[in-house]
Amino acid sequence: MEIEIQLTDAPIAERISPPTQLGVQGTWLEFRGVVRGDECGQPIAALEYEAYPEMAEREIRRLLEAISVRHQCLAAKVIHRVGIVPVGEAAIYLGIAAKHRAEAIALLGEFMDRLKQDVPVWKRRAISLEVGRVTPCAPSDGGQRTARLASKSLAEAIAEISSRCQPLPAVRVLLEEAFDRVLRQQVCATEDLPSCDRSTRDGYAVLADDASENFKIVDTIHAADWKPRQLKFGEAVRVATGAALPFDGVRVVMQENVERAGDHIRITKHEAGSNLRRRGEDVKAGQPLVQSGVRLDAGKLALLATAGCIQPLVNPRLRVAHFTTGDEIISPDQAPKPGQIRDSNSILIRGLLQNFSCDLEQKHLPENFEAAWAQLDLNRIAAADLVLVSGGASVGDKDFTRPLLERLGFEIVFAQVNVRPGRPLIFGVNGSRVAFGLPGNPLSHFVCFHFAVATALARLAGGTAPVFLRGKLAAKLDDIPCPRETLWPARREFSGGEIKLQPLAWASSGDVTCFASANALIRVPAGSAPLAVGAEVDFLAAGVMLGI
Amino acid sequence: MRVLFFAQLKDVTGCAATEIVSPSPLNREQLWAALLEKFPGLNMHRANVRLARNWEYAGGETQFTNGDEVALIPPVSGG
Numbered sequence: 089m090e091i092e093i094q095l096t097d098a099p100i101a102e103r104i105s106p107p108t109q110l111g112v113q114g115t116w117l118e119f120r121g122v123v124r125g126d127e128c129g130q131p132i133a134a135l136e137y138e139a140y141p142e143m144a145e146r147e148i149r150r151l152l153e154a155i156s157v158r159h160q161c162l163a164a165k166v167i168h169r170v171g172i173v174p175v176g177e178a179a180i181y182l183g184i185a186a187k188h189r190a191e192a193i194a195l196l197g198e199f200m201d202r203l204k205q206d207v208p209v210w211k212r213r214a215i216s217l218e219v220g221r222v223t224p225c226a227p228s229d230g231g232q233r234t235a236r237l238a239s240k241s242l243a244e245a246i247a248e249i250s251s252r253c254q255p256l257p258a259v260r261v262l263l264e265e266a267f268d269r270v271l272r273q274q275v276c277a278t279e280d281l282p283s284c285d286r287s288t289r290d291g292y293a294v295l296a297d298d299a300s301e302n303f304k305i306v307d308t309i310h311a312a313d314w315k316p317r318q319l320k321f322g323e324a325v326r327v328a329t330g331a332a333l334p335f336d337g338v339r340v341v342m343q344e345n346v347e348r349a350g351d352h353i354r355i356t357k358h359e360a361g362s363n364l365r366r367r368g369e370d371v372k373a374g375q376p377l378v379q380s381g382v383r384l385d386a387g388k389l390a391l392l393a394t395a396g397c398i399q400p401l402v403n404p405r406l407r408v409a410h411f412t413t414g415d416e417i418i419s420p421d422q423a424p425k426p427g428q429i430r431d432s433n434s435i436l437i438r439g440l441l442q443n444f445s446c447d448l449e450q451k452h453l454p455e456n457f458e459a460a461w462a463q464l465d466l467n468r469i470a471a472a473d474l475v476l477v478s479g480g481a482s483v484g485d486k487d488f489t490r491p492l493l494e495r496l497g498f499e500i501v502f503a504q505v506n507v508r509p510g511r512p513l514i515f516g517v518n519g520s521r522v523a524f525g526l527p528g529n530p531l532s533h534f535v536c537f538h539f540a541v542a543t544a545l546a547r548l549a550g551g552t553a554p555v556f557l558r559g560k561l562a563a564k565l566d567d568i569p570c571p572r573e574t575l576w577p578a579r580r581e582f583s584g585g586e587i588k589l590q591p592l593a594w595a596s597s598g599d600v601t602c603f604a605s606a607n608a609l610i611r612v613p614a615g616s617a618p619l620a621v622g623a624e625v626d627f628l629a630a631g632v633m634l635g636i
Numbered sequence: 637m638r639v640l641f642f643a644q645l646k647d648v649t650g651c652a653a654t655e656i657v658s659p660s661p662l663n664r665e666q667l668w669a670a671l672l673e674k675f676p677g678l679n680m681h682r683a684n685v686r687l688a689r690n691w692e693y694a695g696g697e698t699q700f701t702n703g704d705e706v707a708l709i710p711p712v713s714g715g
Contacts, residue, residue, distance in 0.1 A: 121715050137714070138642060138643055140640065140642055140688075140709070142691050143691040143692070143707065143709075144714075146691050146692065168714060168715075179714075179715065180714070180715050200715055203715050204712065204713070204714060204715050205712065206693075206712065207712060207714050208642065208688070208707070208709050208712055208714075209715075210642060210643035210712060210714065211713045211714075212643055462665055465696040466682065466685075466686075467687065467693065467696070468696070469683065470683060470684055470686055470711075495682075495683060496683035497680070497681070497684050498683075518683070519684075
């Protein structure tokens with residue numbers, strides 16, 4: 089691919105010609121990113137851009153070359169402004185020559201996403217409409233730290249996470265890569281489905297109002313054929329199941345109901361139905377097929393394929409960095425010495441993330457803070473959308489995770505929830521990135537994942553947070569009244585037309601046996617008296633069916 | 637080696653570049669230690685800053701040597 093790159097402090101020309109040596113090659117796609125009249129909600133007059141020119145040029149070239157391996161284009165021209173760019177002027181220009189528009193559009197979308205992540209160009213400041221007033225353009229640098237934070241109720245914690253996590257910029261991907269991602273556009277039918285009347289039987293198409301007994305076979309239509317023609321009274325066309333019928337106003341006589349002799353048929357039994365799937369019977373052109381915000385499963389992807397939506401706009405794969413801590417934690421393949429326990433949280437987190445199209449990196453950190461810090465790859469962490477730290481079981485770990493997240497630049501939003509199990513849950517944000525410190529006990533992990541981490545993942549992906557559903561207790565839940573709200577592991581089953589919840593035996597947050605069967609978490613209000621069989625309760629679906 | 641600062645990091649250090657001389661190659665930890673000694677204010681930005689060596693993002697194992705052009709890249713915001 090031919091690549092031309094310019095960083096310039098001059099306005100980008102109104103007209104830019106495609107590279108002439110390419111001649112007419114089908115597509116010349118142009119994109120201009122124009123400075124908007126507001127920044128962070130404030131009206132502005134201009135933006136000032138700064139670049140590291142040598143590296144910016146190399147990164148732009150590297151990105152274009154990497155992306156064009158997948159979306160082959162012929163040439164690209166990139167112009168990025170530096171210095172002051174007034175509102176209404178283009179800050180970036182991208183021209184792409186390609187044989188077909190699909191490659192050019194795909195390259196454009198992906199390149200712009202990557203440019204905003206990797207190319208060393210910065211919006212340095214916004215120049216206000218008020219003469220001389222400048223504001224820095226939201227540098228993402230840690231923010232305020234608060235020593236003491238109020239403990240959050242379950243509802244408050246979920247609401248806080250929902251509001252602090254914003255959907256990541258959407259990307260276009262091939263259908264094959266879209267499984268389990270959240271659709272970020274509404275997809276509508278571009279044509280009627282079926283696109284013409286089709287036969288539902290093997291038989292003979294005749295005019296709908298032709299009451300003849302005998303017909304002459306004038307043609308044959310197979311499933312893949314398209315043979316428009318006029319039929320006359322007394323004429324029939326042999327059709328296969330699924331065949332596109334030659335025109336409107338026909339019916340199909342099942343072959344079982346005729347006698348055939350040579351190229352003639354005689355109807356032996358009259359039918360009431362017409363044996364057709366009518367044009368647009370399933371879907372009318374323009375009708376919404378899949379709404380934005382919906383998780384794409386196999387069925388929805390099949391619908392997108394039918395509609396020709398081959399590169400849906402979806403959430404990017406989420407990059408997750410997960411750290412386990414605690415010197416007592418050993419790898420599952422080792423035999424624990426007294427005081428040691430095998431690490432179950434790594435595989436638990438990996439498994440729970442399966443539903444979220446994530447790229448996960450996991451690492452175990454030593455308990456010593458500075459030793460742990462030295463082992464961190466900060467570039468990698470800076471690139472992660474979500475950072476999870478699993479504390480060890482010891483008390484000292486509570487002191488470990490929060491300073492670690494703070495040094496990583498996260499503003500701690502809360503560091504405790506009034507929820508059992510999972511009280512010392514930490515939640516932090518750093519720009520669009522979020523972090524959780526998960527209490528080390530496996531059951532606390534399980535619970536915190538489902539109400540907190542799943543909420544953040546769903547929101548980052550552009551979906552909605554998991555919701556509480558209603559069900560009935562299949563057995564009494566006579567827990568001692570607890571001053572904290574409890575999420576009680578349970579087994580949910582659907583029987584007799586309702587959801588029944590069987591509370592599972594559970595004594596401490598270190599208990600692990602209930603994992604094997606838990607697929608729901610019952611919400612037991614703070615201070616609740618024992619609940620009787622048949623009591624209506626709220627629950628969160630767990631393990632499977634996370635409810636995005 | 638010459639170390640370049642961009643965007644808000646210029647405000648922190650008060651300069652666009654500095655010179656660090658080391659008798660032996662530095663790994664990222666050692667480089668950061670040298671930088672923080674000169675500019676302690678960089679510490680709070682450290683988690684968000686990516687390092688580049690000779691116009692390419694540096695990997696975890698990168699060694700920085702005299703003669704390199706090093707850059708501290710805060711989160712970018714082009715386009």
